[in-house]
Amino acid sequence: MILPIVAFGDPVLRKVADDITAEYPNLDTLLENMFETMYNAYGVGLAAPQIGLPIRLFIIDATGFAEDEELDEEQRKQLEGMKKVFINAKIIERDGEPWVFNEGCLSIPEIREDVFRPENIKIEYLDENFEKQVEEYDGLAARVIQHEYDHIEGILFTDKLSPLKRRLLKGRLANISRGRIKIDYKMRFPDAKKIR
Numbered sequence: 001m002i003l004p005i006v007a008f009g010d011p012v013l014r015k016v017a018d019d020i021t022a023e024y025p026n027l028d029t030l031l032e033n034m035f036e037t038m039y040n041a042y043g044v045g046l047a048a049p050q051i052g053l054p055i056r057l058f059i060i061d062a063t064g065f066a067e068d069e070e071l072d073e074e075q076r077k078q079l080e081g082m083k084k085v086f087i088n089a090k091i092i093e094r095d096g097e098p099w100v101f102n103e104g105c106l107s108i109p110e111i112r113e114d115v116f117r118p119e120n121i122k123i124e125y126l127d128e129n130f131e132k133q134v135e136e137y138d139g140l141a142a143r144v145i146q147h148e149y150d151h152i153e154g155i156l157f158t159d160k161l162s163p164l165k166r167r168l169l170k171g172r173l174a175n176i177s178r179g180r181i182k183i184d185y186k187m188r189f190p191d192a193k194k195i196r
Contacts, residue, residue: 002186003037003051008108008156009177010190015054017047017152019088022130024055031085031128034059041185043106045144047151050107052188056088058148065140075139082141085128091149092134093122101143103157109183111172115160117146 006012020027030053038046038059047058065071066079096119104112120138123145127133137145147157158166158173175181179192 001033001036002040003033004186004188005037005041005046005050005106006052007176007179007187007189008158008173010052010107010188012049012052012054013107013151013156014154015049016154017049017054017056020055020057027128030057031059035061037185038106041106045148046106047148049151049154056152058086058089058152060084060086060144060148062141062144071140075141078137078139078141082144086123086145086148087126087128087130089123089125089149089152091121091123091146094118094120094146096120096138101140103143103147105147105157106185108156108158108173108176109187110176110181111158111169113157113161113165113169115157117143117160121146123149 034046034048034051037051038061044062044064045058045060048055060082062079062082066076066082068076098116098118100114100116102112103115119142120136121142122134122136124132124134150156158169177189177191179187179189
C-alpha cells in the first residue's frame, strides 16, 4: 500500500525517533508499504518519520546508482544489491574528508541543494530479522545512509545549509508545508486542510 509522505513542517520530522522491538506490530507489512511508497516516489531511501511514525527505522535501495559510470568500480560494486533495512541504527563513527553532493528529499520536493557530509561511516543496526550488523560504508552509500539516518535523529538536509541559503528557501519551504506544490506522489501537508 502506498502511504502519504509527510511534508516539511510536520513536527514528526523533528522528533528523535524511538527504538522498536521485534514485537513491533505488522513490521513486515510496514516494510513492504515503505518500499512500495519509496519506489512510487522514485526515492532511494525512506525513513519511518517521513510516513508519520517516530520510530528508528529506515530503508534504502541505492542499487540504481551501481549503473552510474561516473563512479569508480569499487563504488559501483558497493552499490550493487544495496537494498537494506536499518532498525534502531546508530552511527558509531564518521570520518574522512567532507565532500559535497546535490541532495533532495521526498519530504521536501522540488528543492535540491549541495550538502557536505563525511566520506566514511561505521554503523550498527538491526536488520529486518533483528540480527545485529556492524558495517562500514563510504562514498555514495555512506551519503544515502547518513541522509536517512538524519531523519530518525530529527534532522533534515536543509539544516546543513548556510543560514543565508535557509533564509532564501524559507518561502519555498512554507509553500511545501501548505501543499502549494505540484507532485506526482501522495503527501500529507501539515499546514493544509486536506490529504493529497
